[in-house]
Amino acid sequence: MSEEKSERHVLAVLVDNEAGVLARVVGLFSGRGYNIESLTVAEVDHAEHTSRITVATSGTPMVIAQIKAQLERLVPVHKVVDLTVQAPSVEREMALVKVAGTGEKRVEALRLSDAFRARVIDTTHTSFIFEVTGTPEKIDAFVGLMRGLGLVDVTRTGVVSIARGPEAM
Structure with a gap:
C-alpha cells in the first residue's frame, strides 16, 4: 500500500463578516488536528458584509478534501475554493x-x-x-x-x- 504524500494547498473561503466566524473556521482545523501554515482574513465586500479567509494548509489529498467539505458545511461559509488546484492563481x-x-x-x-x-x-x-x-x-x-x-x-x-x-x- 502506497502512502499518500502531504501537499500544501491554499484555500479561499468567502464567509459572512460576523463575530465568531473566524473562531469557528480555526476551531474546525484545531479540533481535527489539521495545521494552519498561514491565515489571513479581511472584509472584501462592505455592502454584502462578507469577508475572505485565506488559509494555507498541508495534508494528503484525502485530508484536503475533508477540510474543504467540512468548511463548506459551516453555516456562515458561502464558498470554498482550492486555489492550488481549481484555478491558476x-x-x-x-x-x-x-x-x-x-x-x-x-x-x-x-x-x-x-x-x-x-x-x-x-x-x-x-x-x-x-x-x-x-x-x-x-x-x-x-x-x-x-x-x-x-x-x-x-x-x-x-x-x-x-x-x-x-x-x-
Whole structure:
C-alpha cells in the first residue's frame, strides 16, 4: 500500500463578516488536528458584509478534501475554493524585516534588499526595516540572507492568493 504524500494547498473561503466566524473556521482545523501554515482574513465586500479567509494548509489529498467539505458545511461559509488546484492563481505575502548592522554588513544588506526589490521603510544609524513582497519562498530566501547580516526581527502578513483571469471567486 502506497502512502499518500502531504501537499500544501491554499484555500479561499468567502464567509459572512460576523463575530465568531473566524473562531469557528480555526476551531474546525484545531479540533481535527489539521495545521494552519498561514491565515489571513479581511472584509472584501462592505455592502454584502462578507469577508475572505485565506488559509494555507498541508495534508494528503484525502485530508484536503475533508477540510474543504467540512468548511463548506459551516453555516456562515458561502464558498470554498482550492486555489492550488481549481484555478491558476497569484500568491503573495508581505514581510517587515528589521536588520541591525554597520559597515560592510549594512552595505551588503542594502545591496541584497535591492536585488529582492525590498523597500527601506525605516532607517536609523544602526538599523533598517525592509518591506519585502513576494511568494513565501522569496520571503524565506530574503530572511535567510539577512540572518548573517544582523537580522533582528521579522513579521509576516501570511499568504494572500487570487485566481487569475476575469472570473470572480
